[in-house]
Amino acid sequence: MSSLPGPGPTGAAGAADPYSPGQVPRVLAGREVELGRVRDRLGRVASFGELAGPLLVFHAPRGLGKTSLLRASEREAEALGFASAWLACSRERPFLAELAHSVDRALEAVDLAPEQRRSWRDRMRGLSLEVGVLGVSVGGEVTGDAADDGDHDVAAQAPIGALQDLLGEAARAVRARGGAGLVVYIDELHAASADDMSTLLNAVQNLDGARADTPLTVVTAGLPVTPEAIVRAATFGERSAFVPLDVLSPADARHLLAGPAADLGVAWSSDALDLVLEHCGGHPYLLQLLGSSTWTSRRPVGGDVLDIDDVSAGLPGAEQQLRAMYAARWAVATGLEQSFIVAMAAAGTGNITRAAIAREMGVDSRAISVPRDRLIDKGIIEPVGHGLVRFTMPGFDRWVRDRDSQ
Ligand SMILES: Nc1ncnc2c1ncn2[C@@H]1O[C@H](COP(=O)(O)OP(=O)(O)O)[C@@H](O)[C@H]1O
Ligand SMILES: [Mg+2]
Incomplete structure (x- = not known):
């Protein structure tokens, strides 16, 4: 690429390393189909000025390129005149407040007039308060229609409404300034709490009910547990568009x-x-x-x-x-999970049956559900259908066997 330094003048030092383990790559290889999924949505928003929903969810174990894909798509979106907000969920940081801030930063890039800017800031402060105070106890599936029976629902409805307003108004503000619309990228979605996930799903669902004037789309990524976490947070979440990322061809x-x-x-x-x-x-x-x-x-x-x-x-x-x-993966596993890992590695390489793992552990196969699920949550193993699991990182099984035999 033109911005990279050329070969060193003496030749001895060589050209700078163009690879980027652990960072966004200079050249995104492949992923045309997946980028196309986002492009379709951006096209709908840009052409019709309406919400392109539901949530788009890329899911895969660590290291397969979710963040890189989202970043590449973000560059495309910005070139198309979108404002983009970026958020990486974390169990430590409050989701809705972070989302509000990232939307605010996205609007900074759009050239709002000073008075628009001031009134947006005032609204933001109000919304952050609302979201910050009430965002703690949303539960279950709350839709716009179920708003007014009982205190809990009213309280639960507030952050949904606040988020709905925030996203809708921000998207319209971008469009009013001649932009194509707003695209919100949410990475590490599996780390959002069930309450926050439910608020997000409900807000997007409600916006979809009046999508005509909402130039917005929401693109997310997370570990393989993400689809399940979404459906658990709100059953209608199953209508999200789930796209698994596989290894490269x-x-x-x-x-x-x-x-x-x-x-x-x-x-x-x-x-x-x-x-x-x-x-x-x-x-x-x-x-x-x-x-x-x-x-x-x-x-x-x-x-x-x-x-x-x-x-x-x-x-x-x-x-x-x-x-x-x-x-590092080994260290985040509990004692029971480590026993599961050792048994699974002992059973071989590739896809391993639940029965084989239970046999190695000397227990009934129903007894291994808890460590299995936790290891899936941690992204160390992944289900591959028919009760089979495999390690998400190639070579981990060999490392465990070597370690075990020392
Ligand atoms: N399509 C791709 N082309 C080139 N490099 C990639 C691609 N996908 C991922 N990578 C590289 O792989 C590593 C992990 O990618 P990342 O996007 O962080 O994965 P994830 O978010 O799924 O954990 C990074 O070093 C990144 O540079
Ligand atoms: Mg990532």
Whole structure:
């Protein structure tokens, strides 16, 4: 890419590493279908000035590229004249107040007249208070129609109404200034509390009831538990558009490696690409990690070709980083969960049956539901249908077996 530094003047230092393990990539490989899903919505908002709902939810284990996808889509949206608000949920921070602030920041980028700005700020303060005070005890499924029977519902309705107003007014303000509309990105949605999730779903659902004048869309991402958490928060949440992210295809994985190098005039031999793919499958984080370790082992300059010796020389560095990540996953598991992990690793690589895990643990297969569910929540394992589970990070099973045999 044109903004990257070129090869060093002496050649000894080589060109700067263009890979980005753990950061948003310079070149987003693949994901055309998924970007297309967001583009469809942006198109509807831009063309009709109306809400493009329901919630769009990308879900996948860590490292598969959810945040990278949302960021790439955000760049596209801004180029199309959208204002974008960005929020990453966390169990520690109040969701609705954070959302209000990110919408406020999005409006800063839109050139509101000073008096509009002042009146928006006043409204914001009011809404933040409302949301901050009442946002603590919303429960169950509350729709616009169920508003007025009993104190609880009235209290519960307030943050929904406040959020509805906030999103609707912000979206209209963007449009009034000649923008296309507002797009709200919510990352790590699985970390939102059930109350906050319910408020968000209800607000978007209510806005959908009068979508004509609401130039808005909401795009989210979270761990594989997210769809379940959404449906638990509000049954109508099942109408959200759920899109799983899978590993990259071999062609996209090759592009992830070759694309950023080609921008610096550096090529990969096809053997070297094959070797990296053999180690990483299509896992984007691992590909970035091995791309980076290969690059730094060679420090190539324009015209060089990375080969299998460079990949091999970089492997120890990458493995060291991986071991640290495996150890971090192990450390967040409780004793019972660790027993489950050990049993699952002992049962083999790939998709493992519940029965095999229970057998290894020496218990009845009904007894393992709790650690299984918690490990899914933590993003360490994921269900793959028919009672099968697998580790979300390739190589973790081998690390656990090695650790266990020491
Ligand atoms: N499509 C992609 N093309 C290139 N790199 C990617 C892609 N998807 C993810 N990555 C890389 O993989 C790593 C993890 O991506 P991230 O978006 O943080 O995943 P998630 O949010 O699902 O945990 C990052 O280093 C990022 O650069
Ligand atoms: Mg992420």
